[in-house]
Amino acid sequence: MSDVLDTLETSTGQFSISLARQEDLEQVRNMLVEAAMWMQTNGVKQWNPAQFTPELIQSYFDERDIYLLNTKCELTAMFTLQDSDPDYWGPLNAPGYSYLHRLTVRVPFRRAGLGGDIIRWAAKRSRVLQRSGIRLDCWNQNLKLNKMYQELGFQKQGVGQKDGREYNLYELERNLFLQA
Numbered sequence: 001m002s003d004v005l006d007t008l009e010t011s012t013g014q015f016s017i018s019l020a021r022q023e024d025l026e027q028v029r030n031m032l033v034e035a036a037m038w039m040q041t042n043g044v045k046q047w048n049p050a051q052f053t054p055e056l057i058q059s060y061f062d063e064r065d066i067y068l069l070n071t072k073c074e075l076t077a078m079f080t081l082q083d084s085d086p087d088y089w090g091p092l093n094a095p096g097y098s099y100l101h102r103l104t105v106r107v108p109f110r111r112a113g114l115g116g117d118i119i120r121w122a123a124k125r126s127r128v129l130q131r132s133g134i135r136l137d138c139w140n141q142n143l144k145l146n147k148m149y150q151e152l153g154f155q156k157q158g159v160g161q162k163d164g165r166e167y168n169l170y171e172l173e174r175n176l177f178l179q180a
Contacts, residue, residue: 126177154173
């Protein structure tokens with residue numbers, strides 16, 4: 001595991017945050033496959049376990065920063081940040097923002113608000129990286145997740161399309177980003 005960048009204090013507990021290293025590739029892939037299997041079991045057809053090939057995960061290491069959250073040496077969550085996202089944002093893409101992807105919280109740590117805590121930390125990290133703001137996308141059929149992003153202060157910027165699906169494009173309200 002990489003050196004700890006920061007510690008996140010939440011109502012769920014304390015988590016160390018580090019950047020993933022190449023030797024973490026299989027752990028990252030396993031976490032995403034586990035999340036995709038959970039989604040499919042629960043009727044959310046957003047991710048498919050087969051999509052998370054070693055080659056795809058390697059591309060994440062090549063194109064993004066992958067952040068890992070641990071508690072007591074147990075991998076609990078992950079997300080990625082990248083500074084451009086033309087695949088989802090198309091003509092609305094603006095380099096210099098942080099684009100958050102693949103936010104994944106392992107099942108034992110869900111339902112305690114950890115996702116929101118992670119997003120707030122990612123906004124703070126984006127400010128440290130001197131980014132203009134933080135953006136993310138969400139499959140428009142995942143109503144629960146869309147609602148969560150809106151409740152966190154993300155404002156819809158438009159709709160993108162990829163692989164025959166529509167995605168809502170969100171940006172954190174500017175004053176909330178500056179407070180992060």
